[in-house]
Amino acid sequence: xxxxxxxxxxxxxxxxxxxxxxxxxxxxxxxVGLNIFQTSVFIFFISMGKVADxxxxxxxxxxxxxxxxxxxxxILTAIVVGVATTALALALIVRIREGYGSIEESxxxxxxxxxxx
Amino acid sequence: MSTQLPILQLLFxxxxxxxxxxxxNRQLAWLLxxxxxWASLATAIALYIATADGAELVYELGGWEAPWGxxxxxDSLNALVLLLITGIASVLIFAFPASLTIQxxxxxxxxxxxxxxxxxxxxxxxxxxGDAFNVFVFLEISSLSTYALVAMGRDRRAQVAAFRxxxxxxxxxxxxLISVGLLYMATGTLNMADLATRIPQLHDNxxxxxxxxxxxxxxxxxxAMFPMHFWLPGAYQYAPSIASAFLAATATKVAVYVxxxxxxxxxxxxxxxxxxxxxxxxxxxxxxxxxxxxxxALYQDxxxxxxxxxxxxxxxxxxxxxxxxxxxxxxxxxxxxxxHGLIKAALxxxxxxxxxxxxxxxxxxxxxxxxxxxxxxGAFGIGAMSLIGIPGTAGFISKWYLxxxxxxxxxxxxxxxxxxxxxxxxxxxxRVIDVLWLREPTQLVTERGAEAPLHMLIPAWxxxxxxxxxxxxxxxxxxxxxxxxxSLLGVSS
Numbered sequence: 152x153x154x155x156x157x158x159x160x161x162x163x164x165x166x167x168x169x170x171x172x173x174x175x176x177x178x179x180x181x182x183v184g185l186n187i188f189q190t191s192v193f194i195f196f197i198s199m200g201k202v203a204d205x206x207x208x209x210x211x212x213x214x215x216x217x218x219x220x221x222x223x224x225x226i227l228t229a230i231v232v233g234v235a236t237t238a239l240a241l242a243l244i245v246r247i248r249e250g251y252g253s254i255e256e257s258x259x260x261x262x263x264x265x266x267x268x
Numbered sequence: 269m270s271t272q273l274p275i276l277q278l279l280f281x282x283x284x285x286x287x288x289x290x291x292x293n294r295q296l297a298w299l300l301x302x303x304x305x306w307a308s309l310a311t312a313i314a315l316y317i318a319t320a321d322g323a324e325l326v327y328e329l330g331g332w333e334a335p336w337g338x339x340x341x342x343d344s345l346n347a348l349v350l351l352l353i354t355g356i357a358s359v360l361i362f363a364f365p366a367s368l369t370i371q372x373x374x375x376x377x378x379x380x381x382x383x384x385x386x387x388x389x390x391x392x393x394x395x396x397x398g399d400a401f402n403v404f405v406f407l408e409i410s411s412l413s414t415y416a417l418v419a420m421g422r423d424r425r426a427q428v429a430a431f432r433x434x435x436x437x438x439x440x441x442x443x444x445l446i447s448v449g450l451l452y453m454a455t456g457t458l459n460m461a462d463l464a465t466r467i468p469q470l471h472d473n474x475x476x477x478x479x480x481x482x483x484x485x486x487x488x489x490x491x492a493m494f495p496m497h498f499w500l501p502g503a504y505q506y507a508p509s510i511a512s513a514f515l516a517a518t519a520t521k522v523a524v525y526v527x528x529x530x531x532x533x534x535x536x537x538x539x540x541x542x543x544x545x546x547x548x549x550x551x552x553x554x555x556x557x558x559x560x561x562x563x564x565a566l567y568q569d570x571x572x573x574x575x576x577x578x579x580x581x582x583x584x585x586x587x588x589x590x591x592x593x594x595x596x597x598x599x600x601x602x603x604x605x606x607x608h609g610l611i612k613a614a615l616x617x618x619x620x621x622x623x624x625x626x627x628x629x630x631x632x633x634x635x636x637x638x639x640x641x642x643x644x645x646g647a648f649g650i651g652a653m654s655l656i657g658i659p660g661t662a663g664f665i666s667k668w669y670l671x672x673x674x675x676x677x678x679x680x681x682x683x684x685x686x687x688x689x690x691x692x693x694x695x696x697x698x699r700v701i702d703v704l705w706l707r708e709p710t711q712l713v714t715e716r717g718a719e720a721p722l723h724m725l726i727p728a729w730x731x732x733x734x735x736x737x738x739x740x741x742x743x744x745x746x747x748x749x750x751x752x753x754x755s756l757l758g759v760s761s
Contacts, residue, residue: 172435196449199449199453222449225401229404232408236438240435
């Protein structure tokens with residue numbers, strides 16, 4: 152159980168993030184939920200690459216056991232993608248606020264209903 | 269030179285994109301995008317010819333050998349998908365300038381072309397890559413540029429639609445990332461060909477099964493498979509018309525391709541059909557998707573809404589083809605990827621032309637347009653015929669093969685659903701044609717009624733003509749699909 156502690160945290164964070172993304176009506180909170188969800192996946196990949204008692208993956212004769220660098224490199228890419236997604240989402244929220252005067256989804260839907268015949 | 273072909277088509281738009289973002293002159297930005305698109309088309313045609321004998325081209329990026337480096341694999345299946353993406357983009361690029369002038373973008377038009385080029389490049393990237401993680405990266409690049417393309421719609425609802433798409437799309441892509449992570453944990457490799465050799469020994473492994481589940485959900489969002497289709501109608505409806513045409517014809521089709529490639533080329537047909545029985549889930553979702561999409565299309569006032577919901581139904585046909593799983597069913601799915609791309613490109617291209625004239629695509633305001641714009645509405649009619657599946661059009665070919673494959677299994681109920689949904693397609697397209705041709709013109713139409721601008725009308729007719737061409741001469745589509753399916757089933761067995 153304890154040896155898999157990281158993964159328990161990953162799944163707790165993952166579900167929390169998904170719940171916040173789905174359940175909140177405030178658009179910024181949705182983005183926050185999405186970020187928590189993505190972060191949980193980052194931790195998942197980083198935990199995956201860790202080798203017990205391993206060092207950083209540097210070639211040196213003194214060390215024989217080191218962590219797997221590949222998942223860490225992969226997740227660097229995913230972090231960049233996550234930052235870009237967040238930036239775009241926030242930019243969209245700014246535009247939505249200019250158009251609707253609100254970032255509450257229920258209020259936006261109400262305005263859409265009134266607008267369309 | 270010819271050994272570099274597989275990667276070249278990706279490099280043209282990818283290098284053009286950053287240059288394009290600095291070209292303040294609108295014509296220059298267009299010219300650069302167009303040249304990059306056409307260059308990719310030329311490469312795709314060369315690749316199609318090179319793979320026409322069933323050969324598979326493997327290109328190792330940076331000279332690193334396959335399981336360690338990233339490889340680019342071209343076989344009959346992705347050669348056909350590449351032909352579709354680059355061909356449709358090459359025709360639609362003519363219609364971009366006129367469509368963008370009414371978006372009031374000014375010098376920012378260059379950024380729109382940049383987003384388009386990035387989307388185009390990443391769709392090619394998804395299609396050619398032989399590396400599972402690479403699929404995720406390109407998927408996210410294409411998604412991010414798609415959100416930007418959708419959000420540029422003039423209506424404020426475009427931004428809301430883009431935001432909803434962003435939330436669903438990111439959750440879906442992250443699910444694919446989880447799936448790739450789990451696969452790497454279980455097998456220690458990311459190369460698709462390598463994965464395919466290792467997974468058959470791990471059928472009882474819960475990690476692999478979880479990876480498959482996460483992948484299906486993630487890819488399902490991108491395909492807009494029922495019930496994960498909620499982003500699609502809004503995104504297609506409020507996006508600038510020309511972006512709708514490009515996305516409807518290419519983005520979801522590439523997602524179906526990814527699904528096919530992973531199910532048959534990575535996880536293996538045995539795991540899908542015999543161990544996890546996912547084909548029954550797919551069958552159920554496809555049938556519900558076909559019915560719900562067709563019924564919803566019947567009640568839309570916006571023509572773009574009609575087409576968007578019809579896309580949900582048509583994508584479910586492809587899911588159905590995967591669920592059938594036989595060579596005939598998969599051939600139908602692959603051919604429908606191509607043919608449906610042509611159909612939706614033609615229909616949305618006509619709508620883009622109509623939108624330039626009227627700044628709206630609502631049925632209630634466009635009554636009687638046919639009297640003033642017979643050529644525009646005529647192109648729409650041909651697209652509609654192909655969508656319904658009238659013999660002689662491309663839409664007929666794929667529906668016919670789908671029907672045959674279902675009857676092969678003696679699934680009479682499913683065959684009935686296909687026929688009923690074709691009748692529904694006739695109903696919702698006839699409703700549009702009826703309003704456009706036979707009703708008395710509204711005031712808006714009598715005041716401003718005119719054909720779509722010529723450089724939008726011609727691409728629409730080229731695409732409409734392609735629907736006839738590929739409905740009569742099926743050597744390109746059926747030939748490539750047959751070879752593709754043979755290799756897909758060969759890999760998995």
